[in-house]
Amino acid sequence: MQADSTIYKCSKTGISMFKWIKGLFKKNDFKALMAQGAVIVDVRTPEEYKGGHIKQSVNIPLSQLAEKLNKLPKNKPVITVCRSGARSGSAKNMLIAKGYAAYNGGPWNMLEKKIAS
Numbered sequence: 001m002q003a004d005s006t007i008y009k010c011s012k013t014g015i016s017m018f019k020w021i022k023g024l025f026k027k028n029d030f031k032a033l034m035a036q037g038a039v040i041v042d043v044r045t046p047e048e049y050k051g052g053h054i055k056q057s058v059n060i061p062l063s064q065l066a067e068k069l070n071k072l073p074k075n076k077p078v079i080t081v082c083r084s085g086a087r088s089g090s091a092k093n094m095l096i097a098k099g100y101a102a103y104n105g106g107p108w109n110m111l112e113k114k115i116a117s
Contacts, residue, residue, distance in 0.1 A: 011071045011074045028103050030079060030114050038077040042108055043067075043091045048083060062087045069098060081108040 095102035
């Protein structure tokens with residue numbers, strides 16, 4: 001009887017763990033967010049930004065984001081981007097903690113393709 005209940009608990013935990021992992025890879029509809037008036041924030045350095053960026057994005061480096069939150073509207077979605085998706089992930093978490101509806105757009109050049117097609 002003990003083995004049966006242990007297997008049940010493990011399989012039950014496995015299912016919830018699977019749902020949690022699946023949630024990490026939830027796909028956002030960035031086109032829909034743009035239609036809602038989303039603001040794209042590129043958190044790379046100004047030098048990186050000058051090397052190429054999404055036309056309608058605003059450049060606020062991650063190191064300055066906390067002090068420049070007043071430049072971002074709280075009533076619109078905010079999509080963060082960078083070179084690889086790591087800094088934009090940190091920026092998204094910071095914005096969510098401050099009450100913004102924020103989404104990690106990942107690499108800027110990939111998001112550019114997603115919202116253009």
